[in-house]
Amino acid sequence: MSDNGQTKMVPINIDGKDFEVPEGMNLVDACESVGVEVPHYCYHTHLSVSGNCRMCLVEMGTPMRDRATGEPIMDDETGKQKIGWMPKPAIACASKAAPGVHIKTQSELTKSCREGVMEFLLANHPLDCPICDQAGECRLQEFATDYGRGFSRYVEEKNVKPKRTVLGPRVTLDNERCILCSRCVRFCAEIDKNPVLGFTERGSHSTLTCYPGTQLDSNYSLNTVDICPVGALTSTDFRFKMRVWFLKPTKSICTESSAGVNTEVWSREGKLYRVTPRRNDEVNDSWMTDSGRMLYKMVESEARMQRFRIDGQVCTLGNAVLRARELIQLGPVAYVASGHLSVEEQAMLRKLVEKEPGSVTFVGHTKEGDGRLITNDRTPNVRGGLVTGLIKELPVAELDKLRRQLESGEIKTVVCYGEDLTKAGIPSELLKKANLVYLGTHRNATSDVARVLLPTLTVFEKTGTFINQQFRLQKFYQAVPGPAGLMPDVYILDALLAECAGGAPCRPTLEQIWQDLAAKVDILAEVKFNKIPETGLLLDGSAYAGLPFCEGSGWHFEPQRELAATSKF
Amino acid sequence: MAIQERRIIYKHVDEPGYTADIDCYMRHGGYEVLKQALQAKPEDLCKEVFDSGLTGRGGAGFPTGMKWKFLDRKSGKPIYLVCNADESEPGTFKDRQIIYQDPHQLIEGMAISAYAIQAKQAFIYIRGEFINGARILENAIEEARAKGFIGEDIGGSGYSCDIVVHRGAGAYICGEETGLIESLEGKRGYPRIKPPYFPAVLGLYQCPTIVNNVETLAQVKHIIQMGGTEFAKIGVKGDTGTHIFGVSGHVQKPGYYEVEAGSATFGELLYDLCGGPLPGRKFKALIPGGSSTKILRFGERFTGKHPNTGEPFDWGVEDIPLDAISLRACGTFLGTGGAIVMDDSTDMMEAIANLMAFYGHESCGQCTPCREGSLWLNKMTTRMCSGRARTEDVDLMKNIADQIEGRTICAHGEAVAWPTQSHYNKFKDEYLDKIARQGDGRGRYNPNGYPLI
Numbered sequence A: 001m002s003d004n005g006q007t008k009m010v011p012i013n014i015d016g017k018d019f020e021v022p023e024g025m026n027l028v029d030a031c032e033s034v035g036v037e038v039p040h041y042c043y044h045t046h047l048s049v050s051g052n053c054r055m056c057l058v059e060m061g062t063p064m065r066d067r068a069t070g071e072p073i074m075d076d077e078t079g080k081q082k083i084g085w086m087p088k089p090a091i092a093c094a095s096k097a098a099p100g101v102h103i104k105t106q107s108e109l110t111k112s113c114r115e116g117v118m119e120f121l122l123a124n125h126p127l128d129c130p131i132c133d134q135a136g137e138c139r140l141q142e143f144a145t146d147y148g149r150g151f152s153r154y155v156e157e158k159n160v161k162p163k164r165t166v167l168g169p170r171v172t173l174d175n176e177r178c179i180l181c182s183r184c185v186r187f188c189a190e191i192d193k194n195p196v197l198g199f200t201e202r203g204s205h206s207t208l209t210c211y212p213g214t215q216l217d218s219n220y221s222l223n224t225v226d227i228c229p230v231g232a233l234t235s236t237d238f239r240f241k242m243r244v245w246f247l248k249p250t251k252s253i254c255t256e257s258s259a260g261v262n263t264e265v266w267s268r269e270g271k272l273y274r275v276t277p278r279r280n281d282e283v284n285d286s287w288m289t290d291s292g293r294m295l296y297k298m299v300e301s302e303a304r305m306q307r308f309r310i311d312g313q314v315c316t317l318g319n320a321v322l323r324a325r326e327l328i329q330l331g332p333v334a335y336v337a338s339g340h341l342s343v344e345e346q347a348m349l350r351k352l353v354e355k356e357p358g359s360v361t362f363v364g365h366t367k368e369g370d371g372r373l374i375t376n377d378r379t380p381n382v383r384g385g386l387v388t389g390l391i392k393e394l395p396v397a398e399l400d401k402l403r404r405q406l407e408s409g410e411i412k413t414v415v416c417y418g419e420d421l422t423k424a425g426i427p428s429e430l431l432k433k434a435n436l437v438y439l440g441t442h443r444n445a446t447s448d449v450a451r452v453l454l455p456t457l458t459v460f461e462k463t464g465t466f467i468n469q470q471f472r473l474q475k476f477y478q479a480v481p482g483p484a485g486l487m488p489d490v491y492i493l494d495a496l497l498a499e500c501a502g503g504a505p506c507r508p509t510l511e512q513i514w515q516d517l518a519a520k521v522d523i524l525a526e527v528k529f530n531k532i533p534e535t536g537l538l539l540d541g542s543a544y545a546g547l548p549f550c551e552g553s554g555w556h557f558e559p560q561r562e563l564a565a566t567s568k569f
Numbered sequence B: 001m002a003i004q005e006r007r008i009i010y011k012h013v014d015e016p017g018y019t020a021d022i023d024c025y026m027r028h029g030g031y032e033v034l035k036q037a038l039q040a041k042p043e044d045l046c047k048e049v050f051d052s053g054l055t056g057r058g059g060a061g062f063p064t065g066m067k068w069k070f071l072d073r074k075s076g077k078p079i080y081l082v083c084n085a086d087e088s089e090p091g092t093f094k095d096r097q098i099i100y101q102d103p104h105q106l107i108e109g110m111a112i113s114a115y116a117i118q119a120k121q122a123f124i125y126i127r128g129e130f131i132n133g134a135r136i137l138e139n140a141i142e143e144a145r146a147k148g149f150i151g152e153d154i155g156g157s158g159y160s161c162d163i164v165v166h167r168g169a170g171a172y173i174c175g176e177e178t179g180l181i182e183s184l185e186g187k188r189g190y191p192r193i194k195p196p197y198f199p200a201v202l203g204l205y206q207c208p209t210i211v212n213n214v215e216t217l218a219q220v221k222h223i224i225q226m227g228g229t230e231f232a233k234i235g236v237k238g239d240t241g242t243h244i245f246g247v248s249g250h251v252q253k254p255g256y257y258e259v260e261a262g263s264a265t266f267g268e269l270l271y272d273l274c275g276g277p278l279p280g281r282k283f284k285a286l287i288p289g290g291s292s293t294k295i296l297r298f299g300e301r302f303t304g305k306h307p308n309t310g311e312p313f314d315w316g317v318e319d320i321p322l323d324a325i326s327l328r329a330c331g332t333f334l335g336t337g338g339a340i341v342m343d344d345s346t347d348m349m350e351a352i353a354n355l356m357a358f359y360g361h362e363s364c365g366q367c368t369p370c371r372e373g374s375l376w377l378n379k380m381t382t383r384m385c386s387g388r389a390r391t392e393d394v395d396l397m398k399n400i401a402d403q404i405e406g407r408t409i410c411a412h413g414e415a416v417a418w419p420t421q422s423h424y425n426k427f428k429d430e431y432l433d434k435i436a437r438q439g440d441g442r443g444r445y446n447p448n449g450y451p452l453i
């Protein structure tokens, strides 16, 4: 970094062409940043360099200088500084971008190095792609096609190793496929700080294993599966479920906590199969929790609500909204919601509250986090409630005030959005007496006693934004359609609003909601929904700095309250 | 006899009545050089070593004084000295005589070297199989400590440094200096990538570290004793001092012989000192300096201009002078001086299969070309010796070696590639001949030799 905090760019030369790349960047990444692929297995941007796979070998040289005087040695023919090429190929991953570095990624020697490494890697590889989960997203397959010879000269017997070693509750190892790149080992040691993996045996008989008496059971264990360049580490949940080339990736945000982990949701024909982390160096690097990956199972949960209902009877949206309006206007009304709502839903709810005024309370879902990617706030979007103006105060765990109001008859109608009020201190007997309008995805003790049920969609079935603990506005997209007959939450809120206001529903697009937000909220004035970058947009949250947010420090986050704001990462 | 041993390091080896205890060592003038060295400035001692032209005796032959200069002294981190006593290269058995018979010579050499580089702590990493060697060294260190030659305030100089003996666990790769360092740190002996982990900058515990061979450190004592320039007069330009040749294999008198560099030829070593070939046999091949160095074939001619004299030469194996420069001019290396001699009873395919069995077994498994290539060559050459060789295997062998050389983390890759490439270059005809005959029941090439695999 130079003085002004900007990364300094330095000239490097790749295959005779000049490029500018950030100084000090790993050469593998630097080449990628200008569109030149240096194939690699063991190198990973977020792990230490081990240099063991040798796939990234290239010819490398630096501008020559006179040993005695330090003066550049010029080439009379070209008029440029002469390049001193190293006698042997060098691994790109062990070098950093420095001024004048020259590399050849296409020379005969470089090609021969790659062909050699590919042939060696495949020598003892079982070549069981037809039954391998990694097939289709396997570096070994890709590089064999791109850089291999296309045939093998290996006629000896292949090594035999165990094919289904259980390393932990969620990870199964196929030892024969392992190319011993040590990425998983380094992840456990360096990122998870839980060094349970290592190699035993020597040479080509080396075998990945857990240290005696340990297993790979950390809540971050599945990251090893993601970074394994081959099909050696497999997710026990996903194993043998689906060929990956049938799967469609959709960008999403993990709702496990306010960390706002960037994810990719993989689906086929409306069915979800897995969730993997999406790289965001400001939020989660390349990682996510195992628990966050399992959240997709909520979509097909038994408790999912599928129908609009009035007093338990199935009805149309129109009738449900009509009845809800009646109950709200009967009043007095109170609204209960939480940080589970998207920014757009919070904005629409605010409009409803403006039309039909009542108190708005967020129920807090706090539980001690892990100091990494799970924060103490187990909802993704409390900040959204503040920014949209829906709430002024932070969420509460117990709705004591509302309980008293219900007991005294001060409040008669409750619009509850996704919360189980019985868990927030309101007995179900009390709820039964109230006029309860319930919006949400899954049944619970509260929805069971609601007068009007308005089923909504999960994060996987709709598009929207969340604002994480850093005040980073991040988008998630619809991966699969919701249950037949249901619609995005904002349409339901819009229908309710139209019903209350006496107009026709207009089904606002997200862009329209954002135009409205930009006009109303200062810090969103410049934000256009379509322009929000995939890695998020950092908002100015300074106006809320005084609030006692519950998050502690974690990866890429230090709470504002404590001044020693050095990132752990 | 034109060839004369010149015993400097081995002066007392096998000397009747000479024992490994400190009293015997001191009766022979032991630790006097240390006392004298402690009077000098450390940097002056380093300069003596630099001027001596001493090259490392661990195999790579890197100039010791130069290596010491690379030490990162600015970092402020402690400096470590590590003695490489892993001696595991097949054919090499020179360090063990020092350790077993004259351990105080090594300890004095280490104490001087440690003081010269201002090491905070010294280690001896000794191969696991040298169980008694480790005991002898520990005992000797105890004795030296009791006399104040090692430990706190050495010889009243104010300088303190202790030596710890660490036993390996039987892996050849822990002799490679960065694999050794990892192992010393208590980890798996995986060699490190260089850059960035040059031991002199980021060595043991990421601190500047000098790793030197046993013999190298013993030589330091004699350099300080006679002075760098004086030492440089022994031997030839670029290869000073004496070399210990550990000759094994098909000679009448295998053993260790300490000879001034360049003072005689291989022919003189093998015929005059080692008594020539076994009765009725002829020399066939010579691995000059430990099993990883390139093999030479008796009968081939080496020609060129000698780098030291500029004179043209035309040599057979017998004519090659016993120095690193001449051997390099002939396309091979002096390595550790472990010379392996093979006579005409040797089946060269079995010989290479034997080497590959070793290197395939000893590859640490970290980097792809060496890990896979060495096991491939091992499996392949073993198969070839069992009567199932294919003609195309011969070229394939060479090609696999070419795919390893220069592309690995450590020089174990070369240790696999060089023997294979040189065997191919020199004995391809024998391989093809053997393959042609393997069908008719005359497959073994050496009816009166031992099977090597």
Ligand SMILES: Cc1cc2nc3c(=O)[nH]c(=O)nc-3n(C[C@H](O)[C@H](O)[C@H](O)COP(=O)(O)O)c2cc1C
Binding pocket: B055, B056, B057, B058, B059, B060, B061, B062, B064, B067, B084, B085, B086, B087, B088, B089, B172, B173, B174, B175, B176, B177, B178, B211, B212, B213, B214, B216, B217, B410, B411, B412, B415
């Ligand atoms: C595979 C391999 C094995 C080695 N084994 C030994 C050994 O057993 N003893 C030794 O002194 N050097 C060994 N070396 C050489 C060391 O890496 C290193 O060069 C040496 O210890 C440096 O000491 P020197 O400069 O005094 O020669 C080995 C090198 C390689 C590549």
Ligand code: SF4
Binding pocket: A177, A178, A179, A180, A181, A182, A183, A184, A185, A208, A224, A227, A228, A229, A230, A232, A233
């Ligand atoms: S299991 Fe995968 S990540 Fe781990 S060392 Fe093997 S190939 Fe690499």
Ligand code: SF4
Binding pocket: B173, B190, B191, B362, B363, B364, B365, B366, B367, B368, B370, B371, B408, B409, B410, B411, B412, B413
């Ligand atoms: S060259 Fe061989 S011994 Fe050296 S690091 Fe690579 S695999 Fe290990």
Ligand code: FES
Binding pocket: A039, A040, A041, A042, A043, A050, A051, A052, A053, A054, A055, A056, A057, A091, A092, A093, A094
């Ligand atoms: S990426 Fe594996 S050696 Fe560079």
